[in-house]
Amino acid sequence: MSTSTPPYDGHRLRELAGELIVNIRELAQAGWTPATSSNFSRRLDDRHAAITVSGRDKGRLKEDDIMVVDFDGAAVGSDHRPSAETLLHTQLYRRFAEVGCILHTHSPNQTVASRLFAGAGRIRIEGYELLKAFAGNATHEAAIDIPVLPNSQHMPTLAAQVDALLDAQPMWGYLIDGHGLYAWGRDMAEARRHLEAFDFLLHCELELRRLGARAGM
Amino acid sequence: MSTSTPPYDGHRLRELAGELIVNIRELAQAGWTPATSSNFSRRLDDRHAAITVSGRDKGRLKEDDIMVVDFDGAAVGSDHRPSAETLLHTQLYRRFAEVGCILHTHSPNQTVASRLFAGAGRIRIEGYELLKAFAGNATHEAAIDIPVLPNSQHMPTLAAQVDALLDAQPMWGYLIDGHGLYAWGRDMAEARRHLEAFDFLLHCELELRRLGARAGM
Amino acid sequence: MSTSTPPYDGHRLRELAGELIVNIRELAQAGWTPATSSNFSRRLDDRHAAITVSGRDKGRLKEDDIMVVDFDGAAVGSDHRPSAETLLHTQLYRRFAEVGCILHTHSPNQTVASRLFAGAGRIRIEGYELLKAFAGNATHEAAIDIPVLPNSQHMPTLAAQVDALLDAQPMWGYLIDGHGLYAWGRDMAEARRHLEAFDFLLHCELELRRLGARAGM
Amino acid sequence: MSTSTPPYDGHRLRELAGELIVNIRELAQAGWTPATSSNFSRRLDDRHAAITVSGRDKGRLKEDDIMVVDFDGAAVGSDHRPSAETLLHTQLYRRFAEVGCILHTHSPNQTVASRLFAGAGRIRIEGYELLKAFAGNATHEAAIDIPVLPNSQHMPTLAAQVDALLDAQPMWGYLIDGHGLYAWGRDMAEARRHLEAFDFLLHCELELRRLGARAGM
Numbered sequence: 001m002s003t004s005t006p007p008y009d010g011h012r013l014r015e016l017a018g019e020l021i022v023n024i025r026e027l028a029q030a031g032w033t034p035a036t037s038s039n040f041s042r043r044l045d046d047r048h049a050a051i052t053v054s055g056r057d058k059g060r061l062k063e064d065d066i067m068v069v070d071f072d073g074a075a076v077g078s079d080h081r082p083s084a085e086t087l088l089h090t091q092l093y094r095r096f097a098e099v100g101c102i103l104h105t106h107s108p109n110q111t112v113a114s115r116l117f118a119g120a121g122r123i124r125i126e127g128y129e130l131l132k133a134f135a136g137n138a139t140h141e142a143a144i145d146i147p148v149l150p151n152s153q154h155m156p157t158l159a160a161q162v163d164a165l166l167d168a169q170p171m172w173g174y175l176i177d178g179h180g181l182y183a184w185g186r187d188m189a190e191a192r193r194h195l196e197a198f199d200f201l202l203h204c205e206l207e208l209r210r211l212g213a214r215a216g217m
Numbered sequence: 218m219s220t221s222t223p224p225y226d227g228h229r230l231r232e233l234a235g236e237l238i239v240n241i242r243e244l245a246q247a248g249w250t251p252a253t254s255s256n257f258s259r260r261l262d263d264r265h266a267a268i269t270v271s272g273r274d275k276g277r278l279k280e281d282d283i284m285v286v287d288f289d290g291a292a293v294g295s296d297h298r299p300s301a302e303t304l305l306h307t308q309l310y311r312r313f314a315e316v317g318c319i320l321h322t323h324s325p326n327q328t329v330a331s332r333l334f335a336g337a338g339r340i341r342i343e344g345y346e347l348l349k350a351f352a353g354n355a356t357h358e359a360a361i362d363i364p365v366l367p368n369s370q371h372m373p374t375l376a377a378q379v380d381a382l383l384d385a386q387p388m389w390g391y392l393i394d395g396h397g398l399y400a401w402g403r404d405m406a407e408a409r410r411h412l413e414a415f416d417f418l419l420h421c422e423l424e425l426r427r428l429g430a431r432a433g434m
Numbered sequence: 435m436s437t438s439t440p441p442y443d444g445h446r447l448r449e450l451a452g453e454l455i456v457n458i459r460e461l462a463q464a465g466w467t468p469a470t471s472s473n474f475s476r477r478l479d480d481r482h483a484a485i486t487v488s489g490r491d492k493g494r495l496k497e498d499d500i501m502v503v504d505f506d507g508a509a510v511g512s513d514h515r516p517s518a519e520t521l522l523h524t525q526l527y528r529r530f531a532e533v534g535c536i537l538h539t540h541s542p543n544q545t546v547a548s549r550l551f552a553g554a555g556r557i558r559i560e561g562y563e564l565l566k567a568f569a570g571n572a573t574h575e576a577a578i579d580i581p582v583l584p585n586s587q588h589m590p591t592l593a594a595q596v597d598a599l600l601d602a603q604p605m606w607g608y609l610i611d612g613h614g615l616y617a618w619g620r621d622m623a624e625a626r627r628h629l630e631a632f633d634f635l636l637h638c639e640l641e642l643r644r645l646g647a648r649a650g651m
Numbered sequence: 652m653s654t655s656t657p658p659y660d661g662h663r664l665r666e667l668a669g670e671l672i673v674n675i676r677e678l679a680q681a682g683w684t685p686a687t688s689s690n691f692s693r694r695l696d697d698r699h700a701a702i703t704v705s706g707r708d709k710g711r712l713k714e715d716d717i718m719v720v721d722f723d724g725a726a727v728g729s730d731h732r733p734s735a736e737t738l739l740h741t742q743l744y745r746r747f748a749e750v751g752c753i754l755h756t757h758s759p760n761q762t763v764a765s766r767l768f769a770g771a772g773r774i775r776i777e778g779y780e781l782l783k784a785f786a787g788n789a790t791h792e793a794a795i796d797i798p799v800l801p802n803s804q805h806m807p808t809l810a811a812q813v814d815a816l817l818d819a820q821p822m823w824g825y826l827i828d829g830h831g832l833y834a835w836g837r838d839m840a841e842a843r844r845h846l847e848a849f850d851f852l853l854h855c856e857l858e859l860r861r862l863g864a865r866a867g868m
Contacts, residue, residue, distance in 0.1 A: 030248075031681075035784035035848040057840065106781065108851065112858045115778075127332075129368060129396035130323065133252035139370050140395055151780060153790050178791055179780035189274065197252040200325065207329045209862055210644075211426055247465075344549075346585060346613035347540065350469035356587050357612055406491065414469040417542065424546045427861075428643055464682075561766075563802060563830035564757065567686035573804050574829055623708065631686040634759065641763045645860050 006077045008048045008068060016042040016050045017066040019188055023103075024052070028059035032105040032199075038180065039083035042188065043093050043100045047071055051089060053080040087155040091162060092184055099184050101191035105199075106180035113202040116209075117148050118177035125201045133197035134172050135190060146198065147174040173198050223294050225265045225285060233259040233267045234283040236405055240320075241269070245276035249322040249416075255397065256300035259405065260310050260317045264288055268306060270297040304372040308379060309401055316401050318408035322416075323397035330419040333426075334365045335394035342418045350414035351389050352407060363415065364391040390415050440511045442482045442502060450476040450484045451500040453622055457537075458486070462493035466539040466633075472614065473517035476622065477527050477534045481505055485523060487514040521589040525596065526618055533618050535625035539633075540614035547636040550643075551582045552611035559635045567631035568606050569624060580632065581608040607632050657728045659699045659719060667693040667701045668717040670839055674754075675703070679710035683756040683850075689831065690734035693839065694744050694751045698722055702740060704731040738806040742813065743835055750835050752842035756850075757831035764853040767860075768799050769828035776852045784848035785823050786841060797849065798825040824849050 024040050027033055038058055041051035048068050052058070056065045067078040071094045073086040083089075089102045117123040125131065126143035134144065149161050158176065165174065172194045173183035183198055185191035208214050241257050244250055255275055258268035265285050269275070273282045285293040288311045290303040300306075306319045334340040342348065343360035351361065366378050375393065382391065389411045390400035400415055402408035425431050458474050461467055472492055475485035482502050486492070490499045501512040505528045507520040517523075523536045551557040559565065560577035568578065583595050592610065599608065606628045607617035617632055619625035642648050675691050678684055689709055692702035699719050703709070707716045718729040722745045724737040734740075740753045768774040776782065777794035785795065800812050809827065816825065823845045824834035834849055836842035859865050 034851040035781055035844045037781060037784065057843075106851075108854050108858065111779070111781075111851075112855050112862070115855070115859060116862060116864050127368075127395045128328070129393070130252055130254060130328075133254065140368050141370075151778075151791050153792075176780070178778045192274075193252045200251040200323075200328075203325050204329050204332070206858070206862065207325065207423070208332060211329070211333060211423065213333055344585075344612045345545070346610070347469055347471060347545075350471065357585050358587075409491075410469045417468040417540075417545075420542050421546050421549070424542065424640070425549060428546070428550060428640065430550050561802075561829045562762070563827070564686055564688060564762075567688065574802050575804075626708075627686045634685040634757075634762075637759050638763050638766070641759065641857070642766060645763070645767060645857065647767050 006068070008044050008076070013044060013050055013066075013068065014063070016044065017063050020050065020052070020066055021061045021063070023188055023192060024058050024061055027103070027105055027195075028057075030107070032107040032110075033058035034106055037106045039085055039089070039104050041086075041089045041093075041102045044068060046097070048076060049089060049093055051082050051086060054083050055081075085155060085158075087159050088162065088182060091159045095163070095166065098186050100187045102182065102184040103191050103195045104180060104182045105195065107199055109199050109203045109206060110175060110181040111178065113206060114148055114175040114177045114179060114181075116206070117175075118150065120148070122147050123175075123202070123205065125205065128201055128204065130197050130200055133193050135185065135194075136170075144171075145169075146202075147171070149174060149176045151177045151179050223285070225261050225293070230261060230267055230283075230285065231280070233261065234280050237267065237269070237283055238278045238280070240405055240409060241275050241278055244320070244322055244412075245274075247324070249324040249327075250275035251323055254323045256302055256306070256321050258303075258306045258310075258319045261285060263314070265293060266306060266310055268299050268303060271300050272298075302372060302375075304376050305379065305399060308376045312380070312383065315403050317404045319399065319401040320408050320412045321397060321399045322412065324416055326416050326420045326423060327392060327398040328395065330423060331365055331392040331394045331396060331398075333423070334392075335367065337365070339364050340392075340419070340422065342422065345418055345421065347414050347417055350410050352402065352411075353387070361388075362386075363419075364388070366391060366393050368394045368396045440502070442478050442510070447478060447484055447500075447502065448497070450478065451497050454484065454486070454500055455495045455497070457622055457626060458492050458495055461537070461539055461629075462491075464541070466541040466544075467492035468540055471540045473519055473523070473538050475520075475523045475527075475536045478502060480531070482510060483523060483527055485516050485520060488517050489515075519589060519592075521593050522596065522616060525593045529597070529600065532620050534621045536616065536618040537625050537629045538614060538616045539629065541633055543633050543637045543640060544609060544615040545612065547640060548582055548609040548611045548613060548615075550640070551609075552584065554582070556581050557609075557636070557639065559639065562635055562638065564631050564634055567627050569619065569628075570604070578605075579603075580636075581605070583608060583610045585611045585613045657719070659695050659727070664695060664701055664717075664719065665714070667695065668714050671701065671703070671717055672712045672714070674839055674843060675709050675712055678754070678756055678846075679708075681758070683758040683761075684709035685757055688757045690736055690740070690755050692737075692740045692744075692753045695719060697748070699727060700740060700744055702733050702737060705734045706732075736806060736809075738810050739813065739833060742810045746814070746817065749837050751838045753833065753835040754842050754846045755831060755833045756846065758850055760850050760854045760857060761826060761832040762829065764857060765799055765826040765828045765830060765832075767857070768826075769801065771799070773798050774826075774853070774856065776856065779852055779855065781848050781851055784844050786836065786845075787821075795822075796820075797853075798822070800825060800827045802828045802830045 039052045041049045050066050053065045067080045068076040069082050071090045073090050092099050122145040129140045131137050131142050152158050183195040185194050256269045258266045270282045284295040284297045286299050288307045290307050309316050339362040346357045348354050348359050369375050400412040402411050473486045475483045487499045501514045502510040503516050505524045507524050526533050556579040563574045565571050565576045586592050617629040619628050690703045692700045695701050704716045718731045719727040720733050722741045724741050743750045773796040780791045782788050782793050803809050834846040836845050
């Protein structure tokens with residue numbers, strides 16, 4: 001491929017990279033990306049996504065730390081290595097034309113909740129006003145189950161489990177045991193709203209358990 | 218209505234909008250407005266209030282994210298949609314001429330306490346120096362009950378419950394179950410002082426319960 | 435008294451006010467001065483101290499929010515009202531010529547610990563490396579007792595209790611039940627070091643109790 | 652020694668000092684260096700290290716707060732006193748040519764964990780994705796033991812215990828009881844990644860114990 005004519009819109013890439021960098025820095029400052037973990041992406045077009053390069057400090061990202069992959073997860077026009085979990089991003093872009101942004105973080109709430117509920121395989125959240133933050137929910141009188149998948153270093157295994165979950169139910173995110181949270185949305189604003197809602201609701205549920213206010217744990 | 222002569226003081230609106238934006242950004246940075254939740258208002262005159270537009274990211278507010286409503290909750294001179302909970306603001310401006318500012322947030326302390334004490338319908342706070350932060354209190358040898366209302370998506374139902382509480386007692390704030398806190402005061406400084414005092418006192422009470430220092434919970 | 439010749443060094447006052455404002459803002463941002471609470475002072479000379487004016491937002495202090503009092507607690511050259519707790523500052527400046535700075539804050543750790551240990555009247559801290567932060571301590575193999583006084587709105591009562599404690603032991607700070615912490619030192623650097631050490635050690639002790647690692651609580 | 656020809660590269664010293672100051676300020680703002688505690692160093696060459704001067708406020712470091720020591724811990728070209736724990740830094744530089752950066756902090760998680768697990772002498776961490784943050788680990792299906800040493804004011808005693816641990820196993824850090832954490836790496840980026848991973852994993856393990864999810868504690 002010629003470097004002078006990349007198979008995507010370079011102007012849009014720079015815009016998305018700038019938006020990613022600003023948002024990721026805020027998440028890093030909140031302590032949600034410890035030890036260079038976590039990865040983030042935006043749909044570039046119907047065949048490409050912009051995604052963070054593997055192993056970079058998320059509080060210090062520069063434009064060069066965002067690269068392009070196709071929906072098979074292969075680097076496009078770059079020698080950098082994309083995140084090892086790229087397949088978990090591209091499977092969502094392939095499956096849902098309306099998904100435009102995917103955020104994967106490792107906050108303490110997310111990681112602790114993933115371990116606590118790994119045995120159950122899910123954590124039920126109900127009765128919170130903030131359930132309205134999820135696209136399509138209009139009331140607190142709702143319940144959602146956040147799935148908790150077993151961790152794996154084999155991405156096709158994780159991707160197949162995610163696909164099976166998506167066949168069975170609509171959802172805006174999932175946990176991986178001992179690992180962290182994936183959340184997504186149509187654009188950055190919606191994906192961040194979903195991510196913040198998940199983390200807040202997990203925080204409240206963990207606090208209620210510390211306070212002894214959840215039986216049968 | 219003519220756009221050239223709004224039925225309120227445009228200069229005062231800009232002043233209040235600036236004050237709201239600065240204060241709301243600080244509350245957002247503290248994590249009290251997760252996932253675009255929460256809403257905030259200031260009395261503009263004896264018939265109008267400035268209030269946040271529904272659904273905006275509270276850490277990134279611009280002047281255009283503050284709109285005017287009348288005390289029936291109808292938008293004035295704007296196509297934006299005011300917060301769904303506008304009625305809970307305007308009922309206080311209508312009832313109390315001295316109320317000048319209303320702050321509604323969703324901190325983890327507020328939401329967790331609302332769930333923990335929803336059954337009791339109130340949480341008693343006593344013996345804290347910070348009780349002096351509430352206008353009219355001059356000693357720590359006092360007790361207040363923070364009411365906890367059941368949540369509802371029907372604002373007239375919530376407003377009627379708030380009115381019934383106000384008929385029975387003076388108060389500077391209340392919780393809604395699974396939702397958050399409303400606090401108010403004569404101006405921004407007093408409303409923030411009340412808001413911070415409520416959150417701090419709820420924080421202490423939750424911590425004492427985690428430490429096993431509150432019996433009969 | 436003539437306004438043109440104040441009975442203290444105006445240049446030193448402005449220096450100390452600047453130092454106080456910078457340090458207090460950092461403590462406010464840490465959440466240790468909720469709801470306009472807390473107060474702070476610096477020795478100006480052998481008869482005067484600079485102290486925060488009552489009721490100001492500690493995150494937004496300006497030079498005008500620092501005033502001068504004599505060691506009887508009376509305002510000097512100012513119409514402002516000094517902190518209601520001024521006597522707890524001046525008693526230390528009168529008693530110890532080497533005390534140059536007094537910091538009183540209301541962090542959650544301080545307030546929660548004060549309530550938890552009010553019955554015992556003190557909290558023992560031992561075995562921490564950070565005990566070396568207190569002037570005069572050279573080893574972790576030490577123990578200190580942080581006194582917890584009952585709260586009172588009558589400052590002479592509190593001051594008399596503090597004097598009785600100081601007659602019996604050297605100390606760099608004390609708690610007041612439901613209220614907060616007083617800490618002091620020879621200058622701002624030492625007073626802040628003591629303040630931070632107290633808060634850190636209280637934090638650790640509270641955490642160990644939440645973890646069930648302190649028996650006989 | 653002539654002040655005009657120091658036995659190290661002055662340009663590299665200034666570079667490392669700048670890097671140390673920026674990174675230490677971030678750790679100070681996170682609350683990991685309370686009360687002027689903690690110390691930090693970088694390898695300068697095969698005989699010298701740059702290290703923080705004893706007792707300075709880690710949130711306000713200037714270039715003059717970084718000094719040079721040789722690998723016996725003696726100050727080189729400076730009248731400042733290096734950190735009392737300098738020997739714990741130089742023993743690692745002497746032993747491992749590839750170690751380029753050592754970070755010692757006192758976060759609440761680190762200090763609380765050190766006390767909780769001092770009796771066991773170690774804390775086992777397993778099953779976390781973030782174990783991959785440690786150089787050489789490629790999977791979450793791993794376990795590490797973080798050693799917990801008894802504290803001592805006698806540095807040769809501590810250094811001998813560290814050497815005995817290093818004889819028995821590879822490791823990237825250790826805790827000292829009631830004190831804090833030492834972590835290291837080939838450069839600042841790796842040492843910070845290790846430090847953040849240790850703190851995050853200790854945080855999660857403490858939270859799981861607060862939630863009652865670790866038996867036999």
